[in-house]
Amino acid sequence: MTASPDAAIAFFRNMFDRRSADELQTIARIKRLRERFMADKVLRDKIEANLDDPSKIFKEYGFDGDAEALRPIWDLKFATEKGDEAAYADYPEAQIWKSWFTDLLAHRRMLFELGEMAEINPPFHAWRNRHILRNNSDLGKRNESITYPIVAYELCDGCSVGCWFCGISAEKFKGHAPYTEENAKLWRGMLKVMVDLFGTAAQTGFCYWATDPMDSPDYPKYAEDHYRITGLFPQMTTAAPLKDVALTREVLALGEKYRCVINRFSILTLKILERVHAEFSADELLAVELVIQGKGSILGKAIAGRAMDHKDRVSGDSGDTEVAVAEHGLGTVACVSGFLVNLPHRTVKLVTPCRASERWPKGYRVYEEANFSTAQEYREALEGMIARHMPESLPADTPLAFRSDLEFVPGDGFFELKGEVTTHKVKGLSCLGTAAPLIAGGD
Numbered sequence: 001m002t003a004s005p006d007a008a009i010a011f012f013r014n015m016f017d018r019r020s021a022d023e024l025q026t027i028a029r030i031k032r033l034r035e036r037f038m039a040d041k042v043l044r045d046k047i048e049a050n051l052d053d054p055s056k057i058f059k060e061y062g063f064d065g066d067a068e069a070l071r072p073i074w075d076l077k078f079a080t081e082k083g084d085e086a087a088y089a090d091y092p093e094a095q096i097w098k099s100w101f102t103d104l105l106a107h108r109r110m111l112f113e114l115g116e117m118a119e120i121n122p123p124f125h126a127w128r129n130r131h132i133l134r135n136n137s138d139l140g141k142r143n144e145s146i147t148y149p150i151v152a153y154e155l156c157d158g159c160s161v162g163c164w165f166c167g168i169s170a171e172k173f174k175g176h177a178p179y180t181e182e183n184a185k186l187w188r189g190m191l192k193v194m195v196d197l198f199g200t201a202a203q204t205g206f207c208y209w210a211t212d213p214m215d216s217p218d219y220p221k222y223a224e225d226h227y228r229i230t231g232l233f234p235q236m237t238t239a240a241p242l243k244d245v246a247l248t249r250e251v252l253a254l255g256e257k258y259r260c261v262i263n264r265f266s267i268l269t270l271k272i273l274e275r276v277h278a279e280f281s282a283d284e285l286l287a288v289e290l291v292i293q294g295k296g297s298i299l300g301k302a303i304a305g306r307a308m309d310h311k312d313r314v315s316g317d318s319g320d321t322e323v324a325v326a327e328h329g330l331g332t333v334a335c336v337s338g339f340l341v342n343l344p345h346r347t348v349k350l351v352t353p354c355r356a357s358e359r360w361p362k363g364y365r366v367y368e369e370a371n372f373s374t375a376q377e378y379r380e381a382l383e384g385m386i387a388r389h390m391p392e393s394l395p396a397d398t399p400l401a402f403r404s405d406l407e408f409v410p411g412d413g414f415f416e417l418k419g420e421v422t423t424h425k426v427k428g429l430s431c432l433g434t435a436a437p438l439i440a441g442g443d
Helices: 005-017 019-040 043-049 055-061 068-074 076-082 084-088 094-113 121-138 140-145 181-204 219-228 245-258 270-281 307-311 376-389 432-443
Strands: 151-154 263-267 288-292 323-325 338-341 347-353 366-370 409-412 412-417 424-427
Touching: 005 094, 019 043, 019 068, 043 055, 043 432, 068 076, 068 094, 076 084, 084 094, 094 140, 094 181, 121 140, 121 151, 121 347, 121 366, 140 270, 151 181, 181 219, 219 245, 245 263, 245 376, 263 270, 307 338, 338 424, 347 376, 409 432, 424 432
Parallel strands: 151 338, 263 288
Antiparallel strands: 338 347, 347 366, 409 412, 412 424
Protein backbone atom coordinates (compact mmCIF):
# COMPACT_ATOMS: atom_id res chain seq x y z
CA MET A 1 0.00 0.00 0.00
CA THR A 2 1.38 3.43 -0.95
CA ALA A 3 2.16 5.69 1.99
CA SER A 4 0.43 9.08 2.04
CA PRO A 5 2.53 12.24 2.30
CA ASP A 6 1.16 12.92 5.77
CA ALA A 7 2.01 9.37 6.80
CA ALA A 8 5.61 9.70 5.57
CA ILE A 9 6.16 12.91 7.53
CA ALA A 10 4.37 11.53 10.59
CA PHE A 11 6.51 8.40 10.48
CA PHE A 12 9.72 10.44 10.37
CA ARG A 13 8.66 12.68 13.24
CA ASN A 14 7.58 9.66 15.26
CA MET A 15 11.05 8.20 14.87
CA PHE A 16 12.18 10.92 17.27
CA ASP A 17 9.06 11.38 19.39
CA ARG A 18 8.59 7.75 20.40
CA ARG A 19 12.17 7.35 21.62
CA SER A 20 13.42 8.56 24.97
CA ALA A 21 16.15 11.18 25.30
CA ASP A 22 18.54 8.46 26.45
CA GLU A 23 17.76 6.31 23.41
CA LEU A 24 18.32 9.23 21.02
CA GLN A 25 21.65 9.98 22.70
CA THR A 26 22.65 6.34 22.35
CA ILE A 27 21.77 6.42 18.65
CA ALA A 28 23.73 9.65 18.14
CA ARG A 29 26.77 8.22 19.93
CA ILE A 30 26.73 4.98 17.90
CA LYS A 31 26.19 6.93 14.71
CA ARG A 32 29.34 8.96 15.39
CA LEU A 33 31.34 5.78 16.06
CA ARG A 34 30.14 4.30 12.78
CA GLU A 35 31.06 7.44 10.86
CA ARG A 36 34.66 7.33 12.07
CA PHE A 37 34.81 3.58 11.50
CA MET A 38 33.59 3.98 7.91
CA ALA A 39 36.03 6.80 7.17
CA ASP A 40 39.23 5.63 8.84
CA LYS A 41 41.03 2.56 7.50
CA VAL A 42 43.73 2.89 10.17
CA LEU A 43 41.05 2.62 12.85
CA ARG A 44 39.51 -0.41 11.17
CA ASP A 45 42.93 -2.08 10.99
CA LYS A 46 43.59 -1.39 14.68
CA ILE A 47 40.24 -2.87 15.67
CA GLU A 48 40.86 -5.88 13.43
CA ALA A 49 44.15 -6.44 15.27
CA ASN A 50 42.44 -6.21 18.66
CA LEU A 51 39.13 -8.01 18.16
CA ASP A 52 39.30 -9.72 21.54
CA ASP A 53 39.69 -6.47 23.46
CA PRO A 54 39.31 -3.25 21.46
CA SER A 55 38.71 -1.13 24.59
CA LYS A 56 42.14 0.51 24.35
CA ILE A 57 41.36 1.50 20.75
CA PHE A 58 38.07 3.03 21.91
CA LYS A 59 39.95 4.96 24.58
CA GLU A 60 42.60 6.11 22.10
CA TYR A 61 39.94 7.57 19.79
CA GLY A 62 37.80 9.00 22.57
CA PHE A 63 34.75 6.82 21.90
CA ASP A 64 32.16 6.75 24.67
CA GLY A 65 30.73 3.48 25.92
CA ASP A 66 31.75 -0.13 26.37
CA ALA A 67 33.35 -1.55 23.23
CA GLU A 68 32.08 -5.05 23.91
CA ALA A 69 28.49 -3.80 24.31
CA LEU A 70 28.70 -2.46 20.75
CA ARG A 71 30.39 -5.44 19.10
CA PRO A 72 27.73 -5.91 16.37
CA ILE A 73 28.42 -2.32 15.30
CA TRP A 74 32.16 -2.53 14.71
CA ASP A 75 32.92 -6.27 14.39
CA LEU A 76 31.89 -7.02 10.82
CA LYS A 77 32.92 -10.67 11.00
CA PHE A 78 30.85 -11.17 14.13
CA ALA A 79 27.74 -9.77 12.50
CA THR A 80 28.28 -11.79 9.33
CA GLU A 81 28.96 -15.09 11.04
CA LYS A 82 26.18 -14.79 13.61
CA GLY A 83 23.48 -13.63 11.23
CA ASP A 84 21.56 -10.40 11.50
CA GLU A 85 19.10 -11.25 14.28
CA ALA A 86 21.45 -13.38 16.36
CA ALA A 87 24.24 -10.81 16.21
CA TYR A 88 22.13 -8.21 18.02
CA ALA A 89 20.24 -10.53 20.38
CA ASP A 90 22.39 -9.98 23.47
CA TYR A 91 23.38 -6.36 22.81
CA PRO A 92 20.65 -3.92 23.92
CA GLU A 93 22.47 -0.73 22.83
CA ALA A 94 23.20 -2.17 19.40
CA GLN A 95 19.53 -3.16 19.14
CA ILE A 96 18.56 0.49 19.69
CA TRP A 97 20.73 1.47 16.73
CA LYS A 98 19.41 -1.37 14.58
CA SER A 99 15.82 -0.27 15.25
CA TRP A 100 16.69 3.30 14.23
CA PHE A 101 18.43 2.16 11.05
CA THR A 102 15.45 -0.05 10.15
CA ASP A 103 13.18 2.97 10.52
CA LEU A 104 15.44 5.02 8.23
CA LEU A 105 15.12 2.38 5.53
CA ALA A 106 11.34 2.26 5.96
CA HIS A 107 11.13 6.03 5.63
CA ARG A 108 13.26 5.95 2.49
CA ARG A 109 10.75 3.54 1.00
CA MET A 110 7.97 5.98 1.84
CA LEU A 111 9.85 8.76 0.02
CA PHE A 112 10.10 6.47 -3.01
CA GLU A 113 6.33 5.95 -2.88
CA LEU A 114 5.75 9.73 -2.72
CA GLY A 115 6.72 9.89 -6.38
CA GLU A 116 3.74 7.79 -7.43
CA MET A 117 0.87 9.63 -9.15
CA ALA A 118 -1.30 7.03 -10.84
CA GLU A 119 -4.46 9.11 -10.46
CA ILE A 120 -3.35 12.69 -11.03
CA ASN A 121 -0.89 12.05 -13.90
CA PRO A 122 -1.09 8.50 -15.33
CA PRO A 123 1.32 9.06 -18.28
CA PHE A 124 4.09 10.36 -16.02
CA HIS A 125 3.40 7.64 -13.46
CA ALA A 126 3.75 4.90 -16.09
CA TRP A 127 6.91 6.51 -17.55
CA ARG A 128 8.58 6.70 -14.13
CA ASN A 129 7.70 3.08 -13.39
CA ARG A 130 9.13 1.91 -16.72
CA HIS A 131 12.47 3.48 -15.86
CA ILE A 132 12.46 1.97 -12.38
CA LEU A 133 11.96 -1.47 -13.93
CA ARG A 134 14.65 -0.84 -16.55
CA ASN A 135 17.14 0.10 -13.87
CA ASN A 136 16.32 -3.01 -11.85
CA SER A 137 18.26 -4.90 -14.51
CA ASP A 138 20.55 -2.08 -15.70
CA LEU A 139 21.83 -1.11 -12.23
CA GLY A 140 21.04 -4.18 -10.12
CA LYS A 141 21.31 -3.60 -6.36
CA ARG A 142 22.33 0.02 -6.88
CA ASN A 143 18.74 0.70 -7.95
CA GLU A 144 17.42 -0.33 -4.54
CA SER A 145 18.81 2.86 -2.98
CA ILE A 146 17.33 5.27 -5.56
CA THR A 147 14.09 6.93 -4.42
CA TYR A 148 13.20 8.40 -7.86
CA PRO A 149 12.15 11.94 -6.95
CA ILE A 150 10.43 13.66 -9.86
CA VAL A 151 12.29 16.99 -9.84
CA ALA A 152 15.56 18.64 -8.80
CA TYR A 153 16.06 22.40 -8.76
CA GLU A 154 19.49 24.00 -9.19
CA LEU A 155 19.64 27.38 -7.45
CA CYS A 156 23.19 28.03 -8.66
CA ASP A 157 25.27 27.97 -11.81
CA GLY A 158 27.94 25.36 -11.11
CA CYS A 159 29.51 24.17 -7.85
CA SER A 160 32.36 25.62 -5.78
CA VAL A 161 33.51 22.29 -4.30
CA GLY A 162 35.05 20.62 -7.36
CA CYS A 163 35.22 16.96 -6.28
CA TRP A 164 37.48 15.01 -8.66
CA PHE A 165 35.05 12.09 -8.54
CA CYS A 166 31.85 14.12 -9.12
CA GLY A 167 29.42 11.62 -10.63
CA ILE A 168 27.59 14.31 -12.60
CA SER A 169 30.63 16.41 -13.61
CA ALA A 170 29.53 19.67 -12.03
CA GLU A 171 30.88 22.80 -13.70
CA LYS A 172 32.84 25.45 -11.81
CA PHE A 173 30.75 27.82 -9.71
CA LYS A 174 29.70 31.00 -11.53
CA GLY A 175 27.04 32.38 -9.23
CA HIS A 176 23.63 31.82 -7.67
CA ALA A 177 20.07 33.02 -8.26
CA PRO A 178 19.46 35.63 -5.54
CA TYR A 179 16.08 35.57 -3.83
CA THR A 180 14.89 38.77 -5.49
CA GLU A 181 11.23 39.70 -5.87
CA GLU A 182 11.34 38.53 -9.50
CA ASN A 183 13.04 35.22 -8.75
CA ALA A 184 10.84 34.54 -5.72
CA LYS A 185 7.69 35.11 -7.77
CA LEU A 186 8.90 32.78 -10.51
CA TRP A 187 10.03 30.16 -7.97
CA ARG A 188 6.72 30.10 -6.14
CA GLY A 189 4.88 29.93 -9.45
CA MET A 190 7.00 26.94 -10.53
CA LEU A 191 6.24 25.12 -7.29
CA LYS A 192 2.52 25.72 -7.73
CA VAL A 193 2.76 24.30 -11.27
CA MET A 194 4.42 21.17 -9.86
CA VAL A 195 1.65 20.69 -7.29
CA ASP A 196 -1.02 21.30 -9.93
CA LEU A 197 0.45 18.78 -12.39
CA PHE A 198 1.75 16.12 -9.98
CA GLY A 199 -0.04 16.57 -6.67
CA THR A 200 1.82 15.39 -3.60
CA ALA A 201 4.56 13.85 -5.77
CA ALA A 202 5.88 17.43 -6.00
CA GLN A 203 7.06 16.93 -2.41
CA THR A 204 9.90 14.73 -3.68
CA GLY A 205 11.69 17.79 -5.10
CA PHE A 206 14.99 19.04 -3.71
CA CYS A 207 17.18 22.10 -4.36
CA TYR A 208 20.57 20.91 -5.67
CA TRP A 209 22.07 18.69 -8.38
CA ALA A 210 25.36 19.68 -9.99
CA THR A 211 25.33 22.44 -7.39
CA ASP A 212 25.87 22.74 -3.66
CA PRO A 213 23.16 24.22 -1.41
CA MET A 214 25.75 26.12 0.63
CA ASP A 215 26.76 28.06 -2.48
CA SER A 216 23.37 29.81 -2.24
CA PRO A 217 23.09 32.18 0.73
CA ASP A 218 19.35 32.33 0.02
CA TYR A 219 18.87 28.56 0.15
CA PRO A 220 16.77 28.72 3.36
CA LYS A 221 14.27 31.10 1.72
CA TYR A 222 13.84 28.87 -1.32
CA ALA A 223 13.54 25.78 0.88
CA GLU A 224 10.88 27.35 3.12
CA ASP A 225 8.84 28.28 0.05
CA HIS A 226 9.06 24.64 -0.98
CA TYR A 227 7.64 23.63 2.39
CA ARG A 228 4.82 26.19 2.33
CA ILE A 229 3.67 25.26 -1.18
CA THR A 230 4.33 21.51 -1.44
CA GLY A 231 4.08 20.56 2.24
CA LEU A 232 7.59 19.11 2.63
CA PHE A 233 10.85 20.79 3.62
CA PRO A 234 13.33 19.51 1.00
CA GLN A 235 16.21 17.21 1.79
CA MET A 236 19.63 18.89 1.63
CA THR A 237 22.97 17.35 0.65
CA THR A 238 26.07 19.52 0.93
CA ALA A 239 29.76 18.80 0.43
CA ALA A 240 30.60 22.15 2.05
CA PRO A 241 29.03 22.08 5.54
CA LEU A 242 31.92 24.16 6.94
CA LYS A 243 31.96 26.81 4.20
CA ASP A 244 29.46 28.99 6.07
CA VAL A 245 28.74 27.32 9.39
CA ALA A 246 26.07 29.86 10.29
CA LEU A 247 24.21 29.08 7.04
CA THR A 248 24.56 25.34 7.63
CA ARG A 249 23.19 25.72 11.13
CA GLU A 250 20.28 27.80 9.82
CA VAL A 251 19.33 25.04 7.39
CA LEU A 252 19.68 22.36 10.08
CA ALA A 253 17.51 24.43 12.41
CA LEU A 254 14.80 24.62 9.74
CA GLY A 255 15.15 20.88 9.22
CA GLU A 256 14.59 20.39 12.93
CA LYS A 257 11.65 22.82 12.91
CA TYR A 258 9.78 21.08 10.09
CA ARG A 259 11.26 17.59 10.58
CA CYS A 260 10.40 15.96 7.25
CA VAL A 261 13.55 14.18 6.00
CA ILE A 262 17.15 13.34 6.84
CA ASN A 263 19.73 15.84 5.58
CA ARG A 264 23.19 14.80 4.37
CA PHE A 265 26.79 16.00 4.54
CA SER A 266 29.15 14.61 1.94
CA ILE A 267 32.47 14.14 3.76
CA LEU A 268 35.41 14.36 1.36
CA THR A 269 38.34 13.56 3.66
CA LEU A 270 39.07 12.21 7.12
CA LYS A 271 40.28 15.66 8.20
CA ILE A 272 36.97 17.19 7.16
CA LEU A 273 35.16 14.52 9.19
CA GLU A 274 37.24 15.45 12.23
CA ARG A 275 36.42 19.14 11.72
CA VAL A 276 32.71 18.39 11.31
CA HIS A 277 32.73 16.27 14.47
CA ALA A 278 34.49 19.11 16.30
CA GLU A 279 32.02 21.74 15.05
CA PHE A 280 28.77 19.80 15.49
CA SER A 281 27.88 17.58 18.43
CA ALA A 282 26.64 14.04 17.95
CA ASP A 283 23.15 15.15 18.99
CA GLU A 284 23.18 18.00 16.45
CA LEU A 285 23.96 15.54 13.66
CA LEU A 286 21.41 12.89 14.66
CA ALA A 287 19.20 13.86 11.68
CA VAL A 288 22.16 14.30 9.31
CA GLU A 289 23.56 11.38 7.36
CA LEU A 290 27.30 11.70 6.78
CA VAL A 291 28.15 10.22 3.38
CA ILE A 292 31.76 9.20 3.79
CA GLN A 293 33.86 9.86 0.69
CA GLY A 294 37.58 9.90 -0.01
CA LYS A 295 40.59 7.74 0.69
CA GLY A 296 40.08 5.05 3.29
CA SER A 297 36.29 5.10 3.09
CA ILE A 298 34.51 1.79 3.37
CA LEU A 299 32.00 3.04 0.78
CA GLY A 300 32.52 2.43 -2.94
CA LYS A 301 32.32 4.94 -5.76
CA ALA A 302 30.17 4.65 -8.85
CA ILE A 303 32.19 5.04 -12.03
CA ALA A 304 30.29 7.97 -13.50
CA GLY A 305 30.95 11.58 -14.41
CA ARG A 306 34.49 12.74 -13.62
CA ALA A 307 35.27 9.43 -11.94
CA MET A 308 35.18 7.86 -15.42
CA ASP A 309 38.17 10.05 -16.31
CA HIS A 310 40.11 8.98 -13.20
CA LYS A 311 39.68 5.23 -13.09
CA ASP A 312 43.30 4.91 -11.98
CA ARG A 313 42.29 6.41 -8.63
CA VAL A 314 39.80 3.69 -7.74
CA SER A 315 40.18 -0.04 -7.16
CA GLY A 316 38.43 -3.04 -5.69
CA ASP A 317 39.48 -2.08 -2.16
CA SER A 318 40.18 1.09 -0.25
CA GLY A 319 43.86 0.44 0.35
CA ASP A 320 46.44 2.52 -1.44
CA THR A 321 44.04 4.04 -3.93
CA GLU A 322 41.80 7.06 -3.46
CA VAL A 323 38.51 5.20 -3.01
CA ALA A 324 36.97 1.79 -3.42
CA VAL A 325 35.01 1.12 -6.56
CA ALA A 326 31.31 0.39 -6.24
CA GLU A 327 29.92 -3.07 -6.87
CA HIS A 328 30.38 -4.04 -10.55
CA GLY A 329 32.35 -0.80 -11.08
CA LEU A 330 29.33 0.85 -12.63
CA GLY A 331 26.37 2.89 -11.65
CA THR A 332 25.14 6.41 -11.22
CA VAL A 333 24.74 9.03 -8.54
CA ALA A 334 21.65 10.39 -10.33
CA CYS A 335 18.23 9.79 -8.82
CA VAL A 336 15.64 11.96 -10.57
CA SER A 337 13.21 10.49 -13.08
CA GLY A 338 11.56 13.68 -14.20
CA PHE A 339 12.75 17.23 -14.42
CA LEU A 340 16.12 18.88 -13.83
CA VAL A 341 15.54 22.61 -13.44
CA ASN A 342 18.20 25.34 -13.39
CA LEU A 343 16.85 28.60 -12.01
CA PRO A 344 19.74 30.92 -13.04
CA HIS A 345 19.58 29.72 -16.67
CA ARG A 346 15.78 29.21 -16.73
CA THR A 347 16.14 25.75 -18.25
CA VAL A 348 14.35 22.45 -17.66
CA LYS A 349 15.49 19.02 -18.84
CA LEU A 350 13.66 15.69 -18.87
CA VAL A 351 16.07 13.17 -17.30
CA THR A 352 16.22 9.70 -15.79
CA PRO A 353 19.01 7.64 -14.16
CA CYS A 354 20.97 5.06 -16.13
CA ARG A 355 24.26 3.23 -15.91
CA ALA A 356 27.03 5.62 -16.93
CA SER A 357 28.35 5.01 -20.43
CA GLU A 358 30.14 6.79 -23.25
CA ARG A 359 26.78 8.10 -24.44
CA TRP A 360 25.54 9.08 -20.98
CA PRO A 361 28.75 9.64 -18.95
CA LYS A 362 26.97 11.52 -16.14
CA GLY A 363 24.78 8.52 -15.31
CA TYR A 364 21.49 9.96 -16.52
CA ARG A 365 19.70 10.24 -19.84
CA VAL A 366 18.54 13.59 -21.18
CA TYR A 367 15.49 13.37 -23.44
CA GLU A 368 14.74 17.04 -24.02
CA GLU A 369 15.64 20.53 -22.82
CA ALA A 370 13.56 23.71 -22.88
CA ASN A 371 13.83 27.32 -21.77
CA PHE A 372 11.25 29.30 -19.82
CA SER A 373 10.94 32.78 -18.35
CA THR A 374 7.56 32.60 -16.60
CA ALA A 375 5.67 30.01 -14.57
CA GLN A 376 3.25 29.58 -17.46
CA GLU A 377 6.09 28.86 -19.89
CA TYR A 378 7.50 26.40 -17.34
CA ARG A 379 4.14 24.62 -17.23
CA GLU A 380 3.94 24.50 -21.02
CA ALA A 381 7.46 23.05 -21.22
CA LEU A 382 6.60 20.26 -18.77
CA GLU A 383 3.29 19.45 -20.43
CA GLY A 384 4.99 19.33 -23.84
CA MET A 385 7.65 16.89 -22.60
CA ILE A 386 4.99 14.66 -21.07
CA ALA A 387 3.02 14.65 -24.32
CA ARG A 388 6.05 13.88 -26.49
CA HIS A 389 7.89 11.35 -24.32
CA MET A 390 5.23 9.65 -22.20
CA PRO A 391 2.60 8.14 -24.52
CA GLU A 392 0.04 5.98 -22.78
CA SER A 393 0.37 3.46 -25.62
CA LEU A 394 2.95 2.99 -28.38
CA PRO A 395 2.01 3.95 -31.96
CA ALA A 396 1.42 0.87 -34.11
CA ASP A 397 4.34 1.70 -36.41
CA THR A 398 6.93 1.98 -33.63
CA PRO A 399 9.86 -0.42 -34.30
CA LEU A 400 10.49 -2.90 -31.49
CA ALA A 401 13.98 -3.62 -30.17
CA PHE A 402 15.66 -5.03 -27.09
CA ARG A 403 17.71 -2.64 -25.00
CA SER A 404 21.07 -1.92 -26.57
CA ASP A 405 22.93 -3.01 -23.42
CA LEU A 406 21.38 -6.51 -23.58
CA GLU A 407 22.79 -9.30 -25.75
CA PHE A 408 20.17 -11.51 -27.43
CA VAL A 409 21.00 -15.23 -27.08
CA PRO A 410 18.47 -17.63 -28.72
CA GLY A 411 17.77 -21.06 -27.23
CA ASP A 412 15.49 -24.05 -27.75
CA GLY A 413 12.04 -22.76 -26.71
CA PHE A 414 13.49 -19.75 -24.90
CA PHE A 415 15.90 -16.88 -25.28
CA GLU A 416 18.12 -14.92 -22.93
CA LEU A 417 18.93 -11.23 -22.75
CA LYS A 418 22.33 -10.87 -21.10
CA GLY A 419 23.40 -7.63 -19.48
CA GLU A 420 26.45 -6.73 -17.42
CA VAL A 421 24.49 -7.11 -14.18
CA THR A 422 21.39 -9.15 -14.99
CA THR A 423 20.41 -11.96 -17.37
CA HIS A 424 16.74 -12.28 -18.31
CA LYS A 425 15.42 -15.65 -19.48
CA VAL A 426 12.18 -15.55 -21.48
CA LYS A 427 10.15 -18.66 -22.23
CA GLY A 428 6.60 -19.92 -22.63
CA LEU A 429 5.47 -17.65 -25.49
CA SER A 430 4.20 -19.34 -28.65
CA CYS A 431 5.52 -16.56 -30.89
CA LEU A 432 9.10 -16.79 -29.58
CA GLY A 433 10.57 -18.60 -32.52
CA THR A 434 9.44 -15.96 -35.03
CA ALA A 435 9.18 -12.74 -33.05
CA ALA A 436 12.32 -12.77 -30.91
CA PRO A 437 14.88 -12.71 -33.77
CA LEU A 438 12.88 -9.93 -35.45
CA ILE A 439 12.85 -7.85 -32.29
CA ALA A 440 16.57 -8.51 -31.85
CA GLY A 441 17.10 -7.05 -35.33
CA GLY A 442 15.66 -3.79 -34.11
CA ASP A 443 14.24 -2.78 -37.49
